[in-house]
Amino acid sequence: MIVAVHPAESSEGVADGLALGGATVTAAPDLVPEDRRINDSDLLLVELGDQPMRRLRELSRIVESIGLPVIVVASVEHLLLMEGVAGISDFLMTPVDPLELRLRLQRLTITEPVDHLVEFKDLELNPLNYQASLAGDPLDLTFMEYELLRFMVDNPVRVWSREQLLSKVWGYEYYGGARTVDVHIRRLRAKLGEERSSWITTVRSVGYRFG
Amino acid sequence: MNKQAEYVLRTVEERRIRFVRLWFTDVQGFLKSVSIGPTELEVAFEEGMTFDGSAIDGYARIQEADMLAKPDPSTFQVLPWRNEEQVARMFCDIYTPDGEPFSGDPRIVLKRNLERASEMGYIFYAAPELEFFYFKDSGPVPEVLDRGGYFDLTPLDVAQEYRRNTINALEHMGIPIEHSHHEVAPSQHEIIVRYTDALTMADNIMTSRLTVKEVALQHGIYATFMPKPLEDYDGSGMHLHLSLFEGDVNAFHESGTPGGMSKVGQAFIAGLLRHAAELTAVTNQWVNSYKRLVAGFDAPIYISWARNNQSALVRVPSVKKGKPSSVRVEYRAADAACNPYLALSVILAAGLAGIREGYELPPEVAADIHRLTPAERAAAGVKRLPETLSEALDTLERSELMAEALGEHVFDWFLRNKRREWDRFQHHVSQFELETYLPVL
Numbered sequence: 001m002i003v004a005v006h007p008a009e010s011s012e013g014v015a016d017g018l019a020l021g022g023a024t025v026t027a028a029p030d031l032v033p034e035d036r037r038i039n040d041s042d043l044l045l046v047e048l049g050d051q052p053m054r055r056l057r058e059l060s061r062i063v064e065s066i067g068l069p070v071i072v073v074a075s076v077e078h079l080l081l082m083e084g085v086a087g088i089s090d091f092l093m094t095p096v097d098p099l100e101l102r103l104r105l106q107r108l109t110i111t112e113p114v115d116h117l118v119e120f121k122d123l124e125l126n127p128l129n130y131q132a133s134l135a136g137d138p139l140d141l142t143f144m145e146y147e148l149l150r151f152m153v154d155n156p157v158r159v160w161s162r163e164q165l166l167s168k169v170w171g172y173e174y175y176g177g178a179r180t181v182d183v184h185i186r187r188l189r190a191k192l193g194e195e196r197s198s199w200i201t202t203v204r205s206v207g208y209r210f211g
Numbered sequence: 212m213n214k215q216a217e218y219v220l221r222t223v224e225e226r227r228i229r230f231v232r233l234w235f236t237d238v239q240g241f242l243k244s245v246s247i248g249p250t251e252l253e254v255a256f257e258e259g260m261t262f263d264g265s266a267i268d269g270y271a272r273i274q275e276a277d278m279l280a281k282p283d284p285s286t287f288q289v290l291p292w293r294n295e296e297q298v299a300r301m302f303c304d305i306y307t308p309d310g311e312p313f314s315g316d317p318r319i320v321l322k323r324n325l326e327r328a329s330e331m332g333y334i335f336y337a338a339p340e341l342e343f344f345y346f347k348d349s350g351p352v353p354e355v356l357d358r359g360g361y362f363d364l365t366p367l368d369v370a371q372e373y374r375r376n377t378i379n380a381l382e383h384m385g386i387p388i389e390h391s392h393h394e395v396a397p398s399q400h401e402i403i404v405r406y407t408d409a410l411t412m413a414d415n416i417m418t419s420r421l422t423v424k425e426v427a428l429q430h431g432i433y434a435t436f437m438p439k440p441l442e443d444y445d446g447s448g449m450h451l452h453l454s455l456f457e458g459d460v461n462a463f464h465e466s467g468t469p470g471g472m473s474k475v476g477q478a479f480i481a482g483l484l485r486h487a488a489e490l491t492a493v494t495n496q497w498v499n500s501y502k503r504l505v506a507g508f509d510a511p512i513y514i515s516w517a518r519n520n521q522s523a524l525v526r527v528p529s530v531k532k533g534k535p536s537s538v539r540v541e542y543r544a545a546d547a548a549c550n551p552y553l554a555l556s557v558i559l560a561a562g563l564a565g566i567r568e569g570y571e572l573p574p575e576v577a578a579d580i581h582r583l584t585p586a587e588r589a590a591a592g593v594k595r596l597p598e599t600l601s602e603a604l605d606t607l608e609r610s611e612l613m614a615e616a617l618g619e620h621v622f623d624w625f626l627r628n629k630r631r632e633w634d635r636f637q638h639h640v641s642q643f644e645l646e647t648y649l650p651v652l
Contacts, residue, residue: 179456190387193382
């Protein structure tokens, strides 16, 4: 698990909790959506510290485009500031208990199996029977094509790198290399047909985005 | 049972698939199929389907006839050209009754060669240019549909619609097409399939050939991959674009070198060139294949490489700046009537031998080789590809590398079978001989 932390210097309890949770920590000195360090992470942790207003304002600007779970660390007197800020997945009060942080990290990064109907425009993915349809007509996908499409439809807007897609969709036991992702994206585009192939966009030298 | 197989079972049920065709390939590259119903599918995944191997060219001898076909669930596809009932297909690997991978199965031969590549750290990628002709029917006198030419877009190209339907069907089956066009000869067409790993590509070539023929049949015409059906026009080849990747890195690419070609890429080309004559019997396996490999029709004859020379056997196509992943080697001799599993196997083996043994890449031959005199060619060290199937078989038979790449079973059977084909051809008195000799001798 990769956790981006802001500010770059974590407080003691947070640092211990991250270490306890076995997280790979990457510093995010600026809360800007272009930051690859944020985009390549699995979770963003923001400590409000002594600049609560500014950090919440910056966070609220990027929270939608990064599409990551966000955990906020705040002191008791700053808790109310979080009211109405969308996209915060969880929070912790200072002083941070490392064990509590570890548990919250785990809860946030376990992907719950999706069991609802996934829809995008006229595309439907039904996880109960693994069937896909386009404008009501069945769309014949292989297992990996289905899993990749489901993941992308379920996590739209944000850009996924090939490595992230490999680990999220294929799982870590797969060694085929990131070219596999390109090949599968092409196959999906071919099956979606000309009009809809633009649903999946290639972001040069980064990866792919859906929607 | 793994998740992929479960997914197939579920899809068969949901989509009310009536038949699942289990596909495999004989040694000469003919597609074979066993149809099973949905109820037998689970058994097929777990134990394999028993069939009589002695009925398949190049498989078992009578005394070891029973074979098992085990479907590969990752290749499951519903076939798009049967509307009235739902039919799907899966490619199979063939096993002996003891559960051993069967060495006569071309798909297993390719898998073994790919394993050798992966032991050296490489994944093998390929993309073919498939050429074929549309004729009015499959009768012995080919009748063309049009008089169109290269890239023509005129009402002459009546086959546009067939080609479009073919591409739609292929894309439905998850085979992305880069582009297609009318080829040089009348009624000749080309479909360029996008690269993928070599095993999937061999499956894709088998599927593409069938799809081209099926769609033609639906339109009441005939499509053929015969290497040289029209004496006076270009034949149908299958140029293969090849690359090796180490993980995500193109092992053929190195910045600052001519053509962006790395040492590994150069050694791969050197391997292709040194073993080209030995592998030709496999990439060009019919008597007719050698009617294509003659001067004057854009097909390679001499063993040489070049960056931009259409007469070379191996070409290094120019690549757009900033696309190191597309640095590749194009092998231009193979024809589309080969067995793609075996053709990719021998080509890979030749290239890997070049890397393993550190072959030196001979100098590029930029001149039009056909215009060089024999003496000039000899001075440049340029040899000729085999001129006939018989010569190609002699060269193959002497090659230890090819025996290893194909495995003993396929190597022996292939030589035996192809010698018989050559003998039959030798017995034949052709129209050419009657017209040329009878009046004067």
